[in-house]
Amino acid sequence: MRTVEGDLPGAELGVCDAHDHLFLRSPRLPGEELSDADAAEQQLRAYAEHGGRGLVQWTPYGLGRRSGALVELARRTGVRLVAATGLHQAQHYAEEPPSxxxxxxxxxxxxxxxxxxxxxxPRAGLIKVAGDFHGLGPYARRSMAAAAEAHHATGAPIAVHLELGTAATDVLAFLCDQREVPPSSVLLGHLGRCPDVRMQREAARSGAWLVFDGPSRTHHATDCRLFDSLADLVQQGHGNQVLLGGDTVTATARAETGVPYVTRVLRPRVARELGEQVARQFFVGNPARAFTVQWKS
Known part of the structure; x- marks a missing residue:
């Protein structure tokens, strides 16, 4: 596991928020920036008070991820932080992408x-890229091709933003079938935003990681159907592929739910609804495996 403080055993993550944001800036979200290091520290301390030990920030290159501040936050709070390289959709950038x-x-x-x-x-510990709504356009394919090349060079996992939870099969076909990335190195983000249980089962059968990360998106079909999806995947034998996170992308979401929601509300509810063993699997065992990499360089 490559954290902002260096490489550590996966077990060091402990209870982990597998997809969130402490810092983020996008021209698509004016006035909603996450840029205050003191506010980020308060979020992490509250998260840790409820048992949180690790957090994976999916903010990629060029979106205000504040990599140096992440190091100081990890040192001050004791929370293990994994950072991302990669590229989001073109609409989130004011400048041209890297050549x-x-x-x-x-x-x-x-x-x-x-x-x-x-x-x-610090070094990044994963690559974040993004698909399009029900498909992959030229920009998405270029970014994913670069992510696949970087994966083969380093071993890094690839985390994918699924637009409104769609195009999982397109992503898997491109990355795994065409670019030969192992499904076990692919994290399908926002899978719960399209609450199609059959689609989720199909994605699970691929062997990819299934990331449910919706508490900050109250206008999406997230929490209201989350536990139906989780229970179904556990029943189908795919509980060992599930990851959970908060995906706090705006100042509004931070004020409404924020990072602490994951340990304060979500984890206890998983334990009540599905059992403590499943909760430990989702929040401890699965992240330890998902982010443990045999780094090639």
Whole structure:
């Protein structure tokens, strides 16, 4: 597991929020920036008070991820933080994408992320890319091709934003069938935003990680159907592929739910509804396996 403080055994993650954001900035979200380090620290401390030990930030290159601040936050709070390289959808950038994204991803995974301050330039621990609504356009394919190239060079897992939970089969066909990325290295984000249980079962049969990360999105079909999906996947024998997170992407979401919701509300409810053993699997065992990598460089 590659954290902002260095490589550690996967067991060091403990109870883990597998998809969230402490820092994020996008021209698509004016006035909703997450940029305050003190506020991020308060979020992490409240998260830790309810048992949180690890958090994976999916904010990719160019969206204000504040890699140097992540190092200081990890040191001050004791929460293990994993950071991302990668590219989101083109609409989230005001400037042109890097000319060679694969080279950028590899550099940030093996040498250090761009944008560190005060000499802090930690390495990323995963690659984040994004699909489109019910398909993959040219930009998405270019980003995913670069992610696959970087995965083969480093071993890093690839986390994928599924637009409104769609196009999981397209993503798997492109990354796994065409680009030969093992499904066990692919994390399908936002799977719960399209509450189609049959689609979720099909994605599960691929062997990919199934990421349910909706508490901050009250206008999506997330919490209201989350436990139906989770119970079904456990019943179908796919509980060992499920990851849970908060995906707090805006200041509004931070005020309404925030990172602490994952340990304060979500984990206890999983334990009540599905049992403590399943809760431990979702929040401890599965993240330890998903983010443990045999790094090639």
């Amino acid at each position: 060679d994204p694969a080279e950028l991803f590899v550099q940030e995974l093996t040498v250090g992320m761009r944008g560190g301050v005060c000499g802090e330039s």
